[in-house]
Amino acid sequence: MNNTKNSRNVCVSQLDSVTVRFAGDSGDGIQLVGSQFANATAIAGNELSTLPDYPAEIRAPAGSLAGVSGFQISFGDESVLTPGNKPDVLLAMNPAALAVNLKNMDKGSVIITNSDAYTAVGLEKAGYKSNPLEDGSLANYRVIGVPVNTLAAGVLKDSTLTPAQVLKCKNFYLLGILYWMYGLPLEATQTWIKTKFGKKSPELAAANAKVLEAGFDYAETTEIFDARFQLKKSPVTKGKYRNLTGNEAAAYALITAAKLLKKKLFYGSYPITPATEILQTLSKHRANDVVVFQAEDEIAAICSSIGAAFAGELAATGTSGPGLSLKSEALGLAVIAELPLVVVNVQRGGPSTGLPTKTEQSDLLQAVYGRHGESPLVVLAATSPADCFDTTLEAARIAVKYMTPVVVLTNAYLSNGSEPFRIPKLSELPKFQTSPLPKVEDYKCFMRDPETLARPWTYPGLAGYEYRAGGLEKQNVEGNISYDALNHEVMTNLRADKIARVVKEIPATKINGPDEGELLVVGWGSTYGAITTAITEARKTGLKVSSVHIKHIFPMPADLGTIMRRFRKVLVPEENSGQFRMLLRSTYMLEPLGLNKVQGQPLNSDEVLCKIQEILRGN
Amino acid sequence: MEKTKLTAKDFSSGLPVKWCPGCGDFAILNMLQKTMANMGLPLEQYAVISGIGCSSRFPYYVSTYGFHSIHGRALAVASGVKLSKPELAVWVITGDGDGMSIGGNHLIHTIRRNIGLKIVLFNNRIYGLTKGQASPTTLQGSKTKTTPLGAIDYPFDPTRFAIGLDCTFVARGLDNDIAGTSALFERAAKHTGTAFVEVLQKCVPFTDKEFDSLKDPATKEDMLLRVEHGKPLVFGKDKNKGISFRNMRAEIVEFKAGSVPAEVAVYDETNADMAYLVSGLAHPEFPTPIGVLKAVRKPAYEELYYDQVKAIGNTKEQELEALLAGPDAWEMK
Known part of the structure; x- marks a missing residue:
């Protein structure tokens, strides 16, 4: 740590990274304040990773433990790959937010809290017998109580806003304090406030902006804030950036794919947590040749998309686990009709409604095998919020090149989390390719491209190529209905062979660390940040461990088996009971070790590190 | 578009048609091929979409683009086709099991949206392809393989169902009434929005006597x-x-042929309430109404959709980079 002094004799400490958690009532605007803070850190040049953590209820009773909503952000230099394990700073809007989060705080960490919320009623709702700010129970933490209600009301004493409206501004007061602590710029948030509230109520906009500045000034002048922090910046690639959540990234990837194909994008979907933001984001872009269809149910959502694919447009649908189950019959249709389709499955805690707002990786086997009949399709998994863009774009590219449905697995952690996304230039984007249209006189609807085995993508409107698609088995090449026994086997094998050929699209697997040795950690999808952080930490302490991270789940990379066999042990950490491990075991006849977490919470780097230590040190 | 002079024969795929001898499906196929030819659109501008059941084999016998999808989902597939390529003529072929049972939800919502699909529902009051189980239109008391003691379910009347949902075009015809039913198909083809045509037909192996009267x-x-x-x-x-209506109740009035008394209602296909009352006429008390029961013009879903897009201004030429950047991007130098 490199300490310097600023003008007010405040110590400014240099940090690699810091983790801040905002917590309060789900109706308190915690997610909003959190994402504003995230934008400010991004503009300041930090790497960042965020994780919203909110209850399933829209508005659980105010002040209750069940109603606590959280937003965690880790920011700093390029080592930031996850939203952090335990917060260094907790911003608790009320006693319930403190009670819920304290168990995950290390001694010595900072708690900034709204002391005005510690009323008899507030304490009782949070289960406190006495006021923790006064009874000494928080002696091991650095607690800063700020009477935010009183202070915000004071700032706005001349305003014509109602007391309820004034109270709603209080979050921005605490945000102002944080901006001071971390030396972050206020401008972006002020602009945002103006755009958000300015049209509807210029007064509300002015009030929020004033309260934000007042919080900043309060921290600047009050002696209780005796430390400021400067976060190391990330050496980023030059270019234009914006913060994107995984769901937004997936939505923009679909628009991009359609543009690259010079086709419309058709997105048929039904609202389901945590995938709905894809539908909402695309709904805003209808002017860009995006056709959004909010269907009556999950089945109609995928079937309308299949219809659009049949009609020759780039078609996609999005859902979460229970929705994927409902779509599975239609996926079989897309497989046998050999139509391109992207299915973004945002995994959540299951089965059934399960933990609808929490994260998991438990739809892996459903995505790979969860269909009737022999129905292979391509499965990809995204590794970070911004990677949801690359992975979804790749899914679309494969879908149209091979005329197949492709499932993209993300999850609540990626879909709600955000990170800076560098806006790609057109020239940096992958080329999209479809099988060339044969001459009308040569055309048979199940003739195949010799390289990819894809059939030609013909569609209504193209004269001379009229054909009948359908769920019944078709005669090879000709495409008429066929009940011939051997033909069915030929077609089954062709469909499997086609998907197997997608392996050619997979780049060589990157090994993080030495390419042979004692232990290889094999991760997939959303655990990339936690595993990579753990490997870095482990190697700093001299442990000989490497990792690979798999995005292509089905088919798997051609080199994966060879790589795994170069290590004495293989560990597979995942947020399920061992589904990827089962896939690896059955594919490669290996016996990997597992680290499994099924708590609706992401694996964190400490947990992975502990497991690595346990394996390598035998403790 | 240039009018192409196609005949009904041009709309035949030439594949052997595999319905039972005597099945009404043959007549419906002929009528629809003729209707399509009469509309003057070329083959590639048609998409014929079906679900599962005997009637759903239909697309294989038509030389246009076709899609034999999965049980109950034809309307969902067709909605995706129509919304992404609104210029196409999209026909949906379904049956009483496919359309009214497993696909009931899609039928409700298709009609609600008034999306431009031409729906032909073949009603033979039985599951034929699975060999004789009761369907949602099977009459009470009918003995089928799943109702050996007689069906106890109250049946749906598809035409009344569609009118009840405010469908903008509803008609009912008979498979053997070539002139009458062909006219219904032609009207349906020209309708903007959802057109629903119920065709009453028997199933030779299982409901051979149905509709005989x-x-x-x-x-x-x-x-x-x-x-x-x-x-x-x-x-x-x-x-x-x-038929006359007194206090909104139907009555049969008898009179001397040629002198229709004023109390006999004059039919108005644009009157939703009248259409609903008439659709309720049922045996044995009343005759079965056939013909165009309802026809009104209401903006179709695809019209509303693309009007909205037009209103916000098509920015499809917008640079991809600008689109991805949105309003919040910042520059890192």
């Missing part, structure tokens, strides 16, 4: 009420009976 030359004129816009509701072999 509507087809028997000796009885049919007393059993059928041919509704026609602007004409009085008159029926009977001698055209001596009419």
